[in-house]
Amino acid sequence: MSAPREVQVSAISDAVAGLCGQADIELPADVRRSFEQAMAAEESPVGKGVLARLLENADLAQDTRLPICQDCGLAVVFLDLGQDVHLIGGDLTEAVNEGVRRGYKDYYLRKSVCHPFSRANTGDNTPAVIHTRIVPGDKVHVWLVPKGGGSENMSKIFLLTPALGLEGVKKAVLDTVIAAGPNPCPPIILGVAVGGTFDDAAVRAKRSLLRELDSVNPDPEAAKLEEELLAAVNDLGIGPAGLGGRMTCLKVFVDIRPCHIASLPVAVNVQCHAARHKEAVL
Ligand code: SF4
Numbered sequence: 001m002s003a004p005r006e007v008q009v010s011a012i013s014d015a016v017a018g019l020c021g022q023a024d025i026e027l028p029a030d031v032r033r034s035f036e037q038a039m040a041a042e043e044s045p046v047g048k049g050v051l052a053r054l055l056e057n058a059d060l061a062q063d064t065r066l067p068i069c070q071d072c073g074l075a076v077v078f079l080d081l082g083q084d085v086h087l088i089g090g091d092l093t094e095a096v097n098e099g100v101r102r103g104y105k106d107y108y109l110r111k112s113v114c115h116p117f118s119r120a121n122t123g124d125n126t127p128a129v130i131h132t133r134i135v136p137g138d139k140v141h142v143w144l145v146p147k148g149g150g151s152e153n154m155s156k157i158f159l160l161t162p163a164l165g166l167e168g169v170k171k172a173v174l175d176t177v178i179a180a181g182p183n184p185c186p187p188i189i190l191g192v193a194v195g196g197t198f199d200d201a202a203v204r205a206k207r208s209l210l211r212e213l214d215s216v217n218p219d220p221e222a223a224k225l226e227e228e229l230l231a232a233v234n235d236l237g238i239g240p241a242g243l244g245g246r247m248t249c250l251k252v253f254v255d256i257r258p259c260h261i262a263s264l265p266v267a268v269n270v271q272c273h274a275a276r277h278k279e280a281v282l
Pocket of ligand 1: 069070071072073147148149150151152183184185272273274
């Protein structure tokens, strides 16, 4: 049996700090491609104009090294930790928070985290929300997702009666988008998790937002539902920035897994057009 690979937690701090700057400043290439496709498909001149401004904004952020949006988000960190890794040199959670602290300071990103009642800002954008999985292998895979408040506030979770079935799931998603209207800064991306439990569905809905926008879901049932939901959402007419048009939503990601015989959980995580995430492998 080979010895576990040792990884200093300071390397995770360094990676997270760098990812904060990249994620908040560089729009992912798949999101940019999706804006271009949406601009070509948009029927509303106003909607086309909004999409053109979003592309211009992404270019400006890249050229000036300033954030894509003033809301630099709460730092959500997904960590896939190889089971053959031995972390050394400190506490993993503190290492992630140290990376966030440094990244938000060094790249002049807005600190958007506060106490829920006093609203006193924590001053350094910590604590991060960290989701860790133990996976095969000897690598540490880190994703940094700055999540804006406007779109997160429009997200919903439903514990449906099983008899409501597939039609109930579709209605839950559409009701979420209708209630959100212009608030989550459309064009949006939807992460939809069906099945599992209350907690698990919420995390899977958020994790699904890590997928590439032009990726095809390997689960044919989920892929079909993604297409149906995207068409139904884009028939609502909310449009870019909520000013009317077809391109309300760029992509729906669906994740389906079994659930309790008495349950039908559905989590809908709404992502705004500032669909930021960057990753590193150590
Ligand atoms: S919802 Fe997204 S685009 Fe809108 S202000 Fe928040 S982070 Fe920015």
